[in-house]
Amino acid sequence: MTSERKLLSVLLVEDNPANVFLQKRIISKLGCAEEITVARTGLEAYELVKEWKDEPERLPDLIFLDINLPAMNGWEFMDRYNALDIPEEQRPVVLILTYSEYNKDRKRANRMPGVKGFYNKPLTVPLLESMLGEYFPDRFS
Template identity: 35%
Template structure:
């Protein structure tokens, strides 16, 4: 069964390319896109309030304006909703910092840290 995915990234080129690859390879049932952590939190809040189907995968950038990936995670962890427990979050970042990789490991919700650029093989393994 195909999953739905939420891409959270401020880079419009990355968002477009990721969306097109996922769409072209027919890897996801639904693809949502948000440009920063703040709009993503608003999006998830609206979905919860409307009892909408939540994305099963989140591809989260770290470096974003307004609300970065770590701030998103802090807000995300405040949700007290069991519906969110089935969501797999992957950090997708151009950061090569060991500090960022170590920080990702402190969140049980984060399933992996992927370096950009995101490859077709990586997308297939995450969304399979």
């Protein structure tokens, strides 16, 4: 995969240390992001995005969001995230990345404003390459 331009940042919303390690490793292996930030709860992620929204250059390009999180789950995060006043062209691409095999979760993600895709863990190099090509075609070919 050749990249015309890296993503400035990726926000991993993930509470499992092993998943954080794997996701950071895959992203780093592809060299597709300048910065990786980790939020271990939905509430922590929401507070970060709320803080960054007034400085759009700090918003991540991509958010990988787990559903089952402490303090605020992924659905609650999305409800609050969608209420933030962030112009559409500045909104990060939000992708659900979960172990959930429940069809109801996939359907809910498809109906949830702001969620661009629903994927099952683990993140792999081919899966990330596919995501980058689909959601950032101007930067990755």
